[in-house]
Amino acid sequence: MKVIIRDNADGASQYAARYIINRINSFQPTPEKPFVLGLPTGSSPELIYKNLVQAHKAGEISFANVVTFNMDEYVGLPEDHPESYHSFMYKHLFAHIDIHPANVHILDGNAPDLAAECAAYEQKIAQAGGIDLFLGGIGPDGHIAFNEPGSSLRSRTRVKTLAEDTIRANSRFFGGDLSQVPKQALTVGVQTVMDAREVVLIVLGANKAVALAKTVEGSVSQLWTASALQMHEHATIVCDDAATDEMLVKTVKYFKSIEQVSLEQEMVQATSEHRSHTNVDNWRGALKDLRIDTDKKQAEQEDGELTPDSMSSRLVDSAIGLNDKKTDDLMFDRMGSRVSTFAA
Ligand SMILES: N[C@@H]1[C@@H](O)[C@H](O)[C@@H](COP(=O)(O)O)O[C@@H]1O
Incomplete structure (x- = not known):
């Protein structure tokens, strides 16, 4: 997914x-x-x-x-x-x-x-x-x-x-x-x-x-x-x-980083394979939508330091009970609580 x-x-x-x-x-x-x-x-x-x-x-x-x-x-x-x-x-x-x-x-x-x-x-x-x-x-x-x-x-x-x-x-x-x-x-x-x-x-x-x-x-x-x-x-x-x-904040970061890396990969491929400026501009536009500084990231990639947010780091946090929620509400998974939650 x-x-x-x-x-x-x-x-x-x-x-x-x-x-x-x-x-x-x-x-x-x-x-x-x-x-x-x-x-x-x-x-x-x-x-x-x-x-x-x-x-x-x-x-x-x-x-x-x-x-x-x-x-x-x-x-x-x-x-x-x-x-x-x-x-x-x-x-x-x-x-x-x-x-x-x-x-x-x-x-x-x-x-x-x-x-x-x-x-x-x-x-x-x-x-x-x-x-x-x-x-x-x-x-x-x-x-x-x-x-x-x-x-x-x-x-x-x-x-x-x-x-x-x-x-x-x-x-x-x-x-x-x-x-x-x-x-x-x-x-x-x-x-x-x-x-x-x-x-x-x-x-x-x-x-x-x-x-x-x-x-x-x-x-x-x-x-x-x-x-x-x-x-x-x-x-x-x-x-x-x-x-x-x-x-989880980490889930959000994870999916954002995956998209970022895949866009960067496509941009790199477009640059090396086709040298198509239009394509490169398109990808740069897409990266801008993600509010990513493409020049900085490209420099990082050239240095070999591009590190996507890894799922394994999630496991460590989950294991020690430090999962951070964007809100601190405790959501009980009961049908009753669902109804009142959605009515609000
Ligand atoms: N059967 C439709 C669904 O297909 C739709 O996804 C849902 C959400 O609607 P809305 O996008 O208005 O929140 O509403 C209805 O129940």
């Missing part, structure tokens, strides 16, 4: 959007071999969609040969309800890009036979050749799509009853009125996400900090379903600084 940390939501969203654009463009999709993209809703991906729309308008990306599958949809909410995920996707993305409507797939939460709708959705994904990249978000209780705590990590697309935490969290889209929030949803399963060739999660804000720490540092657990991504071969989490508040 890779964790990419940016100062704020803007930086994280720009990174994620650029990542998706690069993936689609390098795939060179055609009508016969389209790029299959899994998509989420919620506030977290909004800025990514804004960036994708801007890039499309600037001629940097076409979605003409992209097929999409959304993660989830509420049960019983009319498609044209402003808070349906159908409305959300058209409002934030589909209405502004060149995607063919026939290539858009969103679960029908009003289907007469919901189980059949879910089974057909899995079939459609398989027929499309599987998902190349699944973009996702997480809920404050660590759910991915609508796979609430306790969901099987092998689950597939199905009807799911929403947890109280999620109903409360999503009530902000329904005027704060809990009674207006649908209590069930159709959702892809954890295994459906895990089957994607690549998964990218966007995690923003301090209210996701516990969930992110559990996802990255905790054990793989049905109680924090996003933690299943630890078992994925190609998972990237893109987050803002606030979302890292509950992670």
Whole structure:
């Protein structure tokens, strides 16, 4: 698992959007071999969609040969309800890009036979050749799509009853009125996400900090379903600084240093192999985003003194009980404490 940390939501969203654009463009999709993209809703991906729309308008990306599958949809909410995920996707993305409507797939939460709708959705994904990249978000209780705590990590697309935490969290889209929030949803399963060739999660804000720490540092657990991504071969989490508040300082430093070293390596390779100034400038720009003094680091590297923050040093500290948290809150892992934590 890779964790990419940016100062704020803007930086994280720009990174994620650029990542998706690069993936689609390098795939060179055609009508016969389209790029299959899994998509989420919620506030977290909004800025990514804004960036994708801007890039499309600037001629940097076409979605003409992209097929999409959304993660989830509420049960019983009319498609044209402003808070349906159908409305959300058209409002934030589909209405502004060149995607063919026939290539858009969103679960029908009003289907007469919901189980059949879910089974057909899995079939459609398989027929499309599987998902190349699944973009996702997480809920404050660590759910991915609508796979609430306790969901099987092998689950597939199905009807799911929403947890109280999620109903409360999503009530902000329904005027704060809990009674207006649908209590069930159709959702892809954890295994459906895990089957994607690549998964990218966007995690923003301090209210996701516990969930992110559990996802990255905790054990793989049905109680924090996003933690299943630890078992994925190609998972990237893109987050803002606030979302890292509950992670160990050393974990944060570790992932930052890994990104720094890999960017520097790519820059060194680009310099020696291609002598491409454009590429070097791009990498220098990326390093600037990380607020790294590239000249200093290059000098260090030439001296052979580049030392990434090593995971082994974490072990020593853990062993003697000196793990330093960014906050000194003691978070007990009880369902009861989760509810009050998220309500706050
Ligand atoms: N089913 C969606 C999830 O797919 C999403 O990740 C989560 C977080 O939403 P937000 O980004 O608004 O916090 O909300 C809903 O529960």
